Amino acid sequence: MMANVREKEPIVQAITNFVTVNDCANIILAAGASPTMAHEVEEVAEVASVVQGLVMNMGTMEDVEAMLVAGKAANEAGVPVVLDPVAVGATRLRREGGKKLLENVKFSVIRGNTSEIKHLAVGTGSTRGVDAAEEDKITEDNYKAFGYMARELARKTGAVIAISGVIDIIASADRVFALRNGDAMMSRITGSGCMLTALLGAFCGGNPDHILEATVCAVSLMGVSGEIAREKTDAQGAGTLTFRTHLVDQISLTDAETLQKRTRLEELELGEKATKESMKVYAITDRAWLGGRTLHDVTEEVLAAGATFLQIREKELDEATFLEEAKDLAQLAKKYHVPFVVNDNIDIALACGADGVHVGQSDIVDKDVRAMIGPDKILGISANTVETAVKAQESGADYIGVGAVFHTDTKKDAQSLTNEELLAICKAVTIPVVAIGGINENNIMQLKGSGIDGVSVISAIFAKEHPGEATKVLLKKVEEMLGE
Missing domain, CATH: 3.20.20.70 (Aldolase class I)
Structure with a gap:
């Protein structure tokens, strides 16, 4: 998966928010892909039809129309599309925007925090700005329940679902995984979730026929890189800004052997549930x-x-x-x-x-x-x-x-x-x-x-x-x- 990204150097179009746009571009580059941040509605369709991956980030809402246009063009061209439904349940504007995107664009991957994915799955879910609410957070006691929820949303949307948390959940219609990598300092910098979504765009662009595996690999790479970045930061006695630099560095430095050795992956054997x-x-x-x-x-x-x-x-x-x-x-x-x-x-x-x-x-x-x-x-x-x-x-x-x-x-x-x-x-x-x-x-x-x-x-x-x-x-x- 990593080798494909670095060898193919897929072009990834990222329609993202102005808060994290630079970090998203850098993480795509660190993975070995090439970013284009085109977001003007007049040109996005043309760009989306020739790239290898498209990322949509709802962090700021003025680009929703451009996302719709680009998403439809990417679908027609067979380009993988990744959605980050930032704070989708927080306001009416975001709820309506998210609904419109899901109704009109076929997504390959939807990545969000627990509150965002919960809103898409069942129409509820608290929010704390762009962060997951405390009551929605994944724990060792409830992670299988989130696995069921992610699988149902995957079946409903046809997308691979990635839920970010202390335990990350990744689900397709048939398979569900739990990943226990990452570091708490990742939540203390702006944009770690947005960067992961951009990274997913690079991995899907490099592995368009293996979206589930690409998603697992990208989420694992982000988590492992976060762990190593924390080790380097602590060794320097440094803080969050240094950590962010080490995180982006490590995306480019982590090799397949290190990733495999440090990844803590569990495939969940989930039966079906009796629902209404x-x-x-x-x-x-x-x-x-x-x-x-x-x-x-x-x-x-x-x-x-x-x-x-x-x-x-x-x-x-x-x-x-x-x-x-x-x-x-x-x-x-x-x-x-x-x-x-x-x-x-x-x-x-x-x-x-x-x-x-x-x-x-x-x-x-x-x-x-x-x-x-x-x-x-x-x-x-x-x-x-x-x-x-x-x-x-x-x-x-x-x-x-x-x-x-x-x-x-x-x-x-x-x-x-x-x-x-x-x-x-x-x-x-x-x-x-x-x-x-x-x-x-x-x-x-x-x-x-x-x-x-x-x-x-x-x-x-x-x-x-x-x-x-x-x-x-x-x-x-x-x-x-x-x-x-």
Whole structure:
């Protein structure tokens, strides 16, 4: 990665703020690339179409129109674009500017502090000027949660997400890394974040086909260089201005061997999470209607069509066959970024690599399922009253399956719940709620106003001649029912 930047000497256009423009240009040069700081709206498109990397920095807002023009030109030319959404949640001007950029430009990398990325991911996040708020900072206790957040934003935007903090988080749609390099003195000079964003532009420009790896390398180089710069500064008994000089120096001096030796990189193995969004079409497998096709093929058709959650439910298979089948579906679900749980079999869920397990009320009475599966696995629990729903949440449930909402042949004795009862359950808990029982494309709209987050179905998908098409119809109906 470093060698590619130094050998190719990519030209990087940086539309950045006047506070750190000189530092950004110098860091690009130190990496071995060549900066151009063109930012006039009349010329940015022409420049962006011939450079190898484009950096946009929202530190000052008068250049947003130029960023839009340059970003579109870079997209058309296939040039990697890096965004630094400085203080994006701080003011209406910045919120609107950030929204406009994300709607009109496809970014290769989005790098920000925790508060900035949190705002882009969930619409909230405090701010302390251009710095992250204290309550948003990454710690050893919460860094995995930031990993989940970064991954979801990566999936939403198609960009690699880099969160700067005491622990840096880097995420694509499929992979998440934590980096533990850097030094506290980096936060005591103006522009260390802006410089990192500029450095990302150089690395993406030199490695346009390996954006994730380029991002990891650039963030690591910045952190390691900060550590070495601090060592040199302390040896001189000097302060922050000397540190800044050493930092830029070290970007140009650090070699691949030193970088590899000092990088402290962890790849996070994060499962999927149960979210309200993932409840929309919760598909439960049933091999009774396969019609000669394999469960793998039918399930892949359903996932490709937009099912948002997958549960494997088997009552007849022996343990060995069940395990192999569950392992296969676990990989399928991972391919489509869909949460996957096993119904009522904790051992299989743990052995197959599922994201979690779904159990009934009796299971949480007889055993502590949450303790058995651990804190990071999904736990779904069935409920049919406010009391059992609250108990499920108190037992560690991540979501609740509530029903039956309509008559079903699989549970003939189950009494149907009214919309009023559903709404009472939904109001009593804070976790997602999915409706279960007898649901199909013809009766979904009857659940409007019930408070549920989605529907769980078996025959409405797996009994159909074309399960994929049935899934698309259900998803459209659910979104209509939810008012989306």
